[in-house]
Amino acid sequence: MIGYIAHKEMREMRRDGRFQVAAGIVMTLLVVSVAIGWEQYVTVSRQHEQARAETREQWLTQGKKNPHSAAHYGVYAFKPKSPLSLVDRGADPYTGVAVWLEAHKQNEFKYKPARDANTLARFGDLTASSVMQLLIPLLIILMSFSAFAGEKEQGTLRLLLSMGVAREKLAIGKALGIAGGLGTLLVPAAVMGSAALMLGSEEGAFSANLPRLAWMTASYLLYFAAFIGLSLTVSAMARTGRLALVCLLGFWIFNGLAAPRLMSDVSRTIYRTPSSFAFAREMESELKKEQSEEALKRKVMAQYKVEKMEDLPVNFQGIALQASEEHGNEVYDRLYGQLWDTFEAQNRLQQQGAVVAPLLAMRSVSMGLSGTDFAQFRDFSVAAEQYRRQLIEVLNDDITKAGKQEGPHLGDERLWAKAPPFVYEAPGVGRVLSQQCWSLSLLAVWATSGAALAGWAATRRLRAE
Amino acid sequence: MLQAIGLTKTYGTQTALHPLDLEVKPGEIFCLLGANGAGKTTTINLFLNFIEPSGGRALINGRDVAEYPLETKKEIAYIPEQVSLYRNLTGMENLEYFATLANGRELGRAKLMEYLREVDLPAGAEDRKVSGYSKGMRQKIVIAMAMAKQAKALLLDEPTSGLDPKASNEFSRLIGRLAGQGTAVLMATHDLFRAKEDGSRVGIMRQGKLRQVLNTDEFGHADLERIYLEHMHD
Amino acid sequence: MISTIVKQEWRLLQADRTLGAVVLLMGLLVGYSLYNGSAWVGFQRETLAGAEAEQSKRLAKLKQDLEDFEAGRKEPKGFQDPRSAGAIGGVTAAPHVAMPPAPLATLAIGQSDLYPYYFKLNPRSKQAILANDEIENPTNLLAGRFDLAFVLIYLFPLLILALGYNMVASEREQGTLLLALSQPVTMGQLVAGKVLLRGGLLLGLVVAFTLAGALVTGVDLGSGTVWLRLGLWIAMMTLYAGFWFGLAVLVNSWQSSSATNALTLAGCWLGLVLVAPSVANLLATSLYPVPSRVEMVQAMRRAGKEAQLKGSTLLAKYMEDHPELMPEGEKTQPDFASITYAVQMEVDKQVQPVLDQFDRQVTRQQEFADRFRFISPAILAQSAMNDLAGTSLGRYQHFSRQVDGFFEEWRAYFLPKIFQKTKLKAADLESFPRYSFREEEDAAITGRVGVVLAGMAAFSSVVLMVGFGRIKSARAAG
Numbered sequence A: 001m002i003g004y005i006a007h008k009e010m011r012e013m014r015r016d017g018r019f020q021v022a023a024g025i026v027m028t029l030l031v032v033s034v035a036i037g038w039e040q041y042v043t044v045s046r047q048h049e050q051a052r053a054e055t056r057e058q059w060l061t062q063g064k065k066n067p068h069s070a071a072h073y074g075v076y077a078f079k080p081k082s083p084l085s086l087v088d089r090g091a092d093p094y095t096g097v098a099v100w101l102e103a104h105k106q107n108e109f110k111y112k113p114a115r116d117a118n119t120l121a122r123f124g125d126l127t128a129s130s131v132m133q134l135l136i137p138l139l140i141i142l143m144s145f146s147a148f149a150g151e152k153e154q155g156t157l158r159l160l161l162s163m164g165v166a167r168e169k170l171a172i173g174k175a176l177g178i179a180g181g182l183g184t185l186l187v188p189a190a191v192m193g194s195a196a197l198m199l200g201s202e203e204g205a206f207s208a209n210l211p212r213l214a215w216m217t218a219s220y221l222l223y224f225a226a227f228i229g230l231s232l233t234v235s236a237m238a239r240t241g242r243l244a245l246v247c248l249l250g251f252w253i254f255n256g257l258a259a260p261r262l263m264s265d266v267s268r269t270i271y272r273t274p275s276s277f278a279f280a281r282e283m284e285s286e287l288k289k290e291q292s293e294e295a296l297k298r299k300v301m302a303q304y305k306v307e308k309m310e311d312l313p314v315n316f317q318g319i320a321l322q323a324s325e326e327h328g329n330e331v332y333d334r335l336y337g338q339l340w341d342t343f344e345a346q347n348r349l350q351q352q353g354a355v356v357a358p359l360l361a362m363r364s365v366s367m368g369l370s371g372t373d374f375a376q377f378r379d380f381s382v383a384a385e386q387y388r389r390q391l392i393e394v395l396n397d398d399i400t401k402a403g404k405q406e407g408p409h410l411g412d413e414r415l416w417a418k419a420p421p422f423v424y425e426a427p428g429v430g431r432v433l434s435q436q437c438w439s440l441s442l443l444a445v446w447a448t449s450g451a452a453l454a455g456w457a458a459t460r461r462l463r464a465e
Numbered sequence B: 001m002l003q004a005i006g007l008t009k010t011y012g013t014q015t016a017l018h019p020l021d022l023e024v025k026p027g028e029i030f031c032l033l034g035a036n037g038a039g040k041t042t043t044i045n046l047f048l049n050f051i052e053p054s055g056g057r058a059l060i061n062g063r064d065v066a067e068y069p070l071e072t073k074k075e076i077a078y079i080p081e082q083v084s085l086y087r088n089l090t091g092m093e094n095l096e097y098f099a100t101l102a103n104g105r106e107l108g109r110a111k112l113m114e115y116l117r118e119v120d121l122p123a124g125a126e127d128r129k130v131s132g133y134s135k136g137m138r139q140k141i142v143i144a145m146a147m148a149k150q151a152k153a154l155l156l157d158e159p160t161s162g163l164d165p166k167a168s169n170e171f172s173r174l175i176g177r178l179a180g181q182g183t184a185v186l187m188a189t190h191d192l193f194r195a196k197e198d199g200s201r202v203g204i205m206r207q208g209k210l211r212q213v214l215n216t217d218e219f220g221h222a223d224l225e226r227i228y229l230e231h232m233h234d
Numbered sequence C: 001m002i003s004t005i006v007k008q009e010w011r012l013l014q015a016d017r018t019l020g021a022v023v024l025l026m027g028l029l030v031g032y033s034l035y036n037g038s039a040w041v042g043f044q045r046e047t048l049a050g051a052e053a054e055q056s057k058r059l060a061k062l063k064q065d066l067e068d069f070e071a072g073r074k075e076p077k078g079f080q081d082p083r084s085a086g087a088i089g090g091v092t093a094a095p096h097v098a099m100p101p102a103p104l105a106t107l108a109i110g111q112s113d114l115y116p117y118y119f120k121l122n123p124r125s126k127q128a129i130l131a132n133d134e135i136e137n138p139t140n141l142l143a144g145r146f147d148l149a150f151v152l153i154y155l156f157p158l159l160i161l162a163l164g165y166n167m168v169a170s171e172r173e174q175g176t177l178l179l180a181l182s183q184p185v186t187m188g189q190l191v192a193g194k195v196l197l198r199g200g201l202l203l204g205l206v207v208a209f210t211l212a213g214a215l216v217t218g219v220d221l222g223s224g225t226v227w228l229r230l231g232l233w234i235a236m237m238t239l240y241a242g243f244w245f246g247l248a249v250l251v252n253s254w255q256s257s258s259a260t261n262a263l264t265l266a267g268c269w270l271g272l273v274l275v276a277p278s279v280a281n282l283l284a285t286s287l288y289p290v291p292s293r294v295e296m297v298q299a300m301r302r303a304g305k306e307a308q309l310k311g312s313t314l315l316a317k318y319m320e321d322h323p324e325l326m327p328e329g330e331k332t333q334p335d336f337a338s339i340t341y342a343v344q345m346e347v348d349k350q351v352q353p354v355l356d357q358f359d360r361q362v363t364r365q366q367e368f369a370d371r372f373r374f375i376s377p378a379i380l381a382q383s384a385m386n387d388l389a390g391t392s393l394g395r396y397q398h399f400s401r402q403v404d405g406f407f408e409e410w411r412a413y414f415l416p417k418i419f420q421k422t423k424l425k426a427a428d429l430e431s432f433p434r435y436s437f438r439e440e441e442d443a444a445i446t447g448r449v450g451v452v453l454a455g456m457a458a459f460s461s462v463v464l465m466v467g468f469g470r471i472k473s474a475r476a477a478g
């Protein structure tokens, strides 16, 4: 019975010219966006790979020089693009791509792609994720707003109910019909996307990303299910198809356009972001609170149990450099930690906004699993910073150990090679899931309550008149 | 007053109205009878220039409605099959609006009240929202509109369907009075009894053709039903 | 005749409470968005005031210090001589160059959250300075801001469509259309009356709320340029609203049901406001890809490495070219500062072609995108609104040209002194180059906005003409 109803729904849908046109457009956009995303991912990854190799090469071949000069020369770290960014570019356009790792300073990431983009970019990227987060819910609304309301208007509902069809079967049948219609569209797209991912990623990367892909698929299904449930609910409760359509479109606009902006405003008001001027000033004043050179000298002399600086078996310069480095590190950890905690608090609040707009949860999960959200940017920043500290420490140690020797102390390729190359491992799916647990559970709540509401509305609220 | 000359309407291959020749004189009530889909509404719509004729002409007071759409509309009043008004407005507000559109100027509440009294709308109802009106009350508002327009011709599409016998009797009297004042009336109806009672002539249509025109004073009620059914059966 | 229809419409809107809802919604949206805009402008102003205060405090201290050194009250000490041109030009007197928010900045946040609005200059490297950003959570940048421009570009058309999608269809569906058309009025008059009332109402509300909001948020309504911009803003909005009403009329002329009209119009809105810009962006980025910043960084690195290896040789070479910069009577060791600057100048020279190439490509893409603005009124509206609010790429470029110019001036002042190892005196402070922001000329803005207005006018007149042309000849029934 249910299968039969679903079948009828799908047949009606396929015959409806509006659905065909809309589905065709959505499908085209999906295919194009995946193709473009794939192309971008491949190009950018290649560039970053080359740059990574080159910056290492430059480091190793910088010639003989004072290790501290080498520390000032530094290296660059480039944020890698995650394979799943072909689905969701997330915050990537708004985070810098390169950071200079040098002595004394934790630099900011520079060169946000958005700043180089043309002004159209602010209308939003066309990515598979934007198609799935915005357009497919719209398609669902289009497919289901008249599911009950239309039958009411045509008068076919009275006929149906007079045949003794159970209302819950009717509702399930309709939901399955819509899901089936959507499936004919999404399954090929998903297959294509996975193929692109497989082709685009190097060996091993694909299988490593499979759990992320699986979770992503599951969460998008929850999101779509929520919309199907919601649309059927409204359709069952509204007197006319027109009313159902207007209500659903209103919700869609709130969910897709207004809520993300509203929640970002709210989160910014509650957790204030400092201006970069204020931030830099605080940084400056904190960095100045270094212990005096005299104090350090006393401490070092005590440590080596000598009376005079000349008697130190090590080079004090190296120790001083490292001490100032460590003071800086403490300040950077604290201040950047605070700043980034603020951002994460803002993002968490936005995720919680999914109580009223499921898009906020979906967006967060999708970015997280794609590896393009702020948390993973932070993870990379922290890794790059750790690497910087390690690198500088190697150099400062070398200066310290050089002791007092005649003439300037120079490092060479052997020393440069002592600092290992920078390798970054993206966090595993478990970490991402734990960051996204709020969003995931809210999505699940939306999906189940959507289904429950639809069932309730179909059995209790559906009137033939 | 109302004149059709070879008036035709086709939809694709289907002919809704075969060439129709018809004249309704001032003071005359012409009733169009016929089965569902016979072409009655089509005929009325053509006189209103709501649809474009496929051939022939519809004249009102000697002027072609397709050529003079606005001028001819000043001379006619129309009561649609489904009398629907702005549900959120009162009867008076509805009347005011349409009467102003019809006359190109406001008539004033007092004048409009006169018409409402004349159609016998229950006192006090004029300031209530139309959503609470019965079908007969809505009908009365529309008749008041026709009166306020002082139209020379009246086009009625099944005006008594759904009215109770008393209401349709009252309606007939009103129409009779208007005809008495010289208004030409063209009325589509399924009510053989009322057609015989009120009409001066009846026309029987089938499948887009006007099959027969009879003077009502030449036969009785039973005759009309017999003739009508004969036309429907062959 | 039309006035009767307008009056009737007014009654109808009042009777079904649409009016109250529209006024409330409009008020909330405009009010909230202006509050948001003014909060952002306030934040910018506060930051700039802070920077200004810090700078004058710094300069006052510098002046005091220099006077003390001159009078012998204090001894200069530290890694770098505090009287040296390098220390003063690069640190203690390093100037803030700022682009204060334009008079109407509260109306559209535009690109102003993405582009920096102040820099702290030093004579060393322009590139390093220009790459600085204001701090912002990337997730917030992604979401965009709830400003008036957002309300007008995205939501205002939806309100128009909500009021207009069933202008004719609803009358047809409730049966009053036939009654009305049996009177001596044309469908054209009927629709014109409806559009006039609804359009006038919405526009009037938006304009009134905007002006009120602008006043409350402290826009200075006294100056001519503000009125010019406001006038252009209102013209833009009127044409934009005209376009969407025209579209509603056009769709109503097809005589479909309300639900079909709603679907069609929602589709048009989606296509023009969401899909067209991203497709255009996609085309622009694929046809004129911006070269990779990563490659640019590497090119700069390569140039820098060579220059650094040559270090002191470079300085010697530089001195040969500029003998006038030789420190007087000295044949001493070249100092650290001089080498740094010589290297930096060389790096700049080497990197310039790479940067130029990069900028050319970005400009090409932007030009392409500018041409593509004309595919959607929404893009046109955004572009004009950002220009009028002074939050567009155009104004940022205007600012960054000034930064360029001032950087050159600052460098030209300090560089010779650095090479000559001049010790600066308190009196020199007066002769430092001074920066003040020059606002864009009205003519420049009018020029940019004019083109957009013309495009918008073409859009709205075409749909309005076609829409009304079709409605006028439309009949009551098929």
Ligand SMILES: Nc1ncnc2c1ncn2[C@@H]1O[C@H](COP(=O)(O)OP(=O)(O)OP(=O)(O)O)[C@@H](O)[C@H]1O
Pocket (backbone or CB within 6 Å): B011, B014, B015, B016, B034, B035, B036, B037, B038, B039, B040, B041, B042, B043, C478
């Ligand atoms: N828009 C249209 N398209 C195609 N055919 C139409 C259209 N309007 C009417 N018709 C056809 O024209 C014929 C006459 O219809 P019309 O409405 O005039 O009948 P009627 O006599 O008023 O019937 P009823 O008693 O049911 O009101 C019918 O066969 C109908 O199917």
Ligand SMILES: [Mg+2]
Pocket (backbone or CB within 6 Å): B040, B041, B042, B081, B157
């Ligand atoms: Mg009929």
